[in-house]
Every structure is written in C-alpha cells, then in structure tokens.
Amino acid sequence: MKRPYNFSAGPAAMPQEVLTQAADEMLDWPDASGKRCGMGVMEMSHRGHEFLSIYAQAEADLRELLAVPANFQILFMQGGGLAENAIVPLNLSALKKDASGRGRADFVVTGSWSEKSQQEAAKYCGNHLAASGKPEGFTRIPDAGTWKLSADASYVHICSNETINGVEFHTLPDLKALGSKAELVVDFSSHVASRGVDWSRVGLAFGGAQKNLGPAGLTLVVVREDLLGHALAICPSAFNYKTVADNQSMYNTPPTYAIYVAGLVFQWLKRQGGIAAMERANIAKAELLYQTIDGSGLYFNKVHTDCRSRMNVPFFLQDESLNDAFLAGAKEAGLLQLKGHKSVGGMRASIYNAIPLEGVQALCAYMQAFERSHG
Numbered sequence: 064m065k066r067p068y069n070f071s072a073g074p075a076a077m078p079q080e081v082l083t084q085a086a087d088e089m090l091d092w093p094d095a096s097g098k099r100c101g102m103g104v105m106e107m108s109h110r111g112h113e114f115l116s117i118y119a120q121a122e123a124d125l126r127e128l129l130a131v132p133a134n135f136q137i138l139f140m141q142g143g144g145l146a147e148n149a150i151v152p153l154n155l156s157a158l159k160k161d162a163s164g165r166g167r168a169d170f171v172v173t174g175s176w177s178e179k180s181q182q183e184a185a186k187y188c189g190n191h192l193a194a195s196g197k198p199e200g201f202t203r204i205p206d207a208g209t210w211k212l213s214a215d216a217s218y219v220h221i222c223s224n225e226t227i228n229g230v231e232f233h234t235l236p237d238l239k240a241l242g243s244k245a246e247l248v249v250d251f252s253s254h255v256a257s258r259g260v261d262w263s264r265v266g267l268a269f270g271g272a273q274k275n276l277g278p279a280g281l282t283l284v285v286v287r288e289d290l291l292g293h294a295l296a297i298c299p300s301a302f303n304y305k306t307v308a309d310n311q312s313m314y315n316t317p318p319t320y321a322i323y324v325a326g327l328v329f330q331w332l333k334r335q336g337g338i339a340a341m342e343r344a345n346i347a348k349a350e351l352l353y354q355t356i357d358g359s360g361l362y363f364n365k366v367h368t369d370c371r372s373r374m375n376v377p378f379f380l381q382d383e384s385l386n387d388a389f390l391a392g393a394k395e396a397g398l399l400q401l402k403g404h405k406s407v408g409g410m411r412a413s414i415y416n417a418i419p420l421e422g423v424q425a426l427c428a429y430m431q432a433f434e435r436s437h438g
C-alpha cells in the first residue's frame with residue numbers, strides 16, 4: 064500500500080512498518096517469543112508482566128539509541144512539552160537561590176516555543192531573558208558569546224529545535240565554558256532522535272513524543288539524577304520528577320499504548336542503523352530541500368544557513384496569492400499538511416525520521432514543477 068507523504072509538524076508521520084506491526088498486534092499482543100497473550104496492549108494492566116516487559120524494552124532501547132549515560136533517568140510522563148514548561152521550573156528552579164531568595168532561570172529565546180517556555184516559567188520563578196532572536200525575526204540564534212547569563216540562575220533554558228521558526232542548535236552550548244554554573248535545560252521535542260545528544264552539557268532534556276518518537280500523549284524527560292529531589296512544595300506529586308523516577312514512571316498510570324508504539328519506533332530506529340544513520344539521512348534530506356528552495360526564483364527561507372533546522376523547514380512563495388494553488392496541487396500529488404504555522408504563514412515541510420529521502424525528492428520535484436507552471 065502506497066501512502067501519501069505527510070509533512071505535518073505534529074502529530075506527525077509514523078514509520079509505516081510500525082503502524083503495520085501495531086495493527087497486527089492490536090487484538091492480541093505477542094511477546095518476544097511470539098507467544099500471544101489474548102489481550103491488546105491498551106487492555107493490559109500497567110503493573111502486569113506483559114506491559115512491564117514492553118516498558119523495560121522501550122526504556123532500554125531508547126537509552127541505547129540516545130546513548131543516555133547511567134546517571135540520567137529516563138521518565139515517561141504526560142502533559143506534553145507545554146506542561147514541561149511549568150514542570151521544569153516547579154522541579155528545578157530552586158536548585159539555587161538568587162539575591163532575593165527566589166530561584167531563577169535564564170532563557171535564550173530563539174522562537175515561539177522558547178518564548179512560551181519563558182512566559183510559563185515566570186509563574187513559578189524569577190526569570191531572565193539572557194538573549195533573544197526576536198529583533199531579527201527569529202532567523203538566527205544569538206551567538207552564545209553575547210548571552211547575558213545570570214550569576215545565580217538554577218538553569219538555562221533553550222529550545223534546541225524551534226518547530227515553528229525552523230531554527231536549530233547544531234551544537235549545544237557549553238555553559239561551563241561560558242562561565243555559568245547553571246544546568247542546561249533543553250526542549251528537544253521536535254528533533255529528538257534525529258541526531259546525537261552531548262549529555263555532558265545537559266542537565267535535563269524533555270520532548271513530546273508526537274513529532275519524532277510516536278503518538279501524542281507521551282512526554283519524554285531525561286534528567287541527571289542529582290537534579291531530582293529539589294521540587295517546590297507546590298509541585299503536583301504526579302509531576303515531581305523524583306516521585307516519577309522512584310516509581311519507574313508508574314506513580315500514576317502511564318500512557319501505556321503510546322509507550323508501546325514509541326517502543327516499536329525505537330526498534331525501527333535500531334533496524335535503520337540507529338541515530339548516526341538517521342542523522343546522515345536527515346542531513347541529506349534537509350540539504351536537498353534547502354538547495355531546492357535556495358535555487359528557485361519562487362521559494363525562499365529566511366533562516367541563516369548555520370542554524371537552519373533539519374527537521375522543520377518553513378518556506379514562503381514570493382507570490383503569496385499562489386499559496387492555495389500550491390497546497391491544492393501538493394495534496395493531489397500525495398504531499399500532505401504543508402501549510403505553515405498560522406503565526407508565520409507560508410509553508411512548512413516537517414521532515415522527521417519517518418519521512419524517507421524519496422518523500423523529500425517527491426516534494427522537491429513537485430515544487431520545481433509548480434514553479435515551472437506558475438513562476
């Protein structure tokens with residue numbers, strides 16, 4: 064069955080092999096030996112040995128794929144990236160106290176998502192704008208050397224891939240080298256598993272699953288163990304990282320089906336050759352699409368070349384009156400969900416792990432044909 068290519072920013076395309084396997088196992092899940100248990104995963108107790116084996120395998124596979132060091136906990140939570148905007152300050156803002164006796168966090172704002180994170184954190188802790196790409200329309204990441212980091216911040220928040228603005232950190236900042244003693248908190252929702260992570264620079268990373276890992280409803284948190292146990296008293300128990308960690312993410316019922324499907328994605332990633340292989344494929348896909356955009360007279364992308372996202376590629380048509388025709392023709396050609404985010408307009412192609420090179424080739428061929436007939 065040949066399905067259209069789906070360029071949605073999230074919830075986003077899933078590997079077809081994973082959907083096929085989930086469908087096959089929907090009514091009667093087989094264990095690793097192939098023995099069926101008479102239940103689908105949605106119907107299992109999260110405390111039964113069947114689901115516990117699914118959970119343990121998913122966690123081990125993710126740890127291996129992302130090379131998560133042993134002193135980091137992997138938490139499978141709920142609430143998405145936006146809930147983490149509150150959960151992180153509730154848990155980490157009191158790591159240090161500033162001059163006023165409050166915890167505080169520094170924010171590097173590089174697009175819509177980090178901007179939202181700062182606004183939410185302001186409810187729970189002192190917060191400081193260390194740098195902002197807003198004056199330049201979020202088309203580049205302010206050079207780390209210019210960041211105005213606080214001496215007493217508990218953590219510095221960045222969004223390592225801005226899903227809406229198409230801006231990506233290609234290396235994580237080294238806060239120690241910048242003279243900061245704060246922990247680095249990374250929202251990696253929209254490029255997790257597309258490339259490696261330098262954990263030596265990270266205190267905590269979080270991401271919603273629905274961009275690059277699996278179904279909506281699951282939120283991944285990877286946190287260094289010594290950062291657990293500092294939550295504010297008002298932190299809800301189900302969102303206290305230490306409580307979640309102490310209960311192997313089962314303080315309350317976890318999103319069992321989403322964990323199972325994400326686990327199938329992790330196994331698929333391993334079959335593709337792991338994260339290094341995905342990264343090579345993602346570089347090739349992104350290069351092809353940016354070359355097509357830059358080489359055309361009709362399309363353009365405003366992001367500085369050194370921080371263009373490999374995952375989310377916003378682009379615009381010189382003649383915006385052609386937008387509807389572009390989208391209608393794309394749909395006809397089997398290229399879905401290319402409309403840009405409402406806050407920026409234009410188009411956006413999200414080319415996550417599940418989009419093969421052939422999907423990007425099909426998109427580029429369509430873009431070139433559309434330009435020939437409308438340019």
Ligand SMILES: *Cc1c(COP(=O)(O)O)cnc(C)c1O
Nearest residue numbers: 143144145146176226252253271
């Ligand atoms: C999608 C996204 C979020 C929000 O995730 P929700 O699951 O909708 O809360 C946060 N940060 C980034 C970078 C995202 O791409």
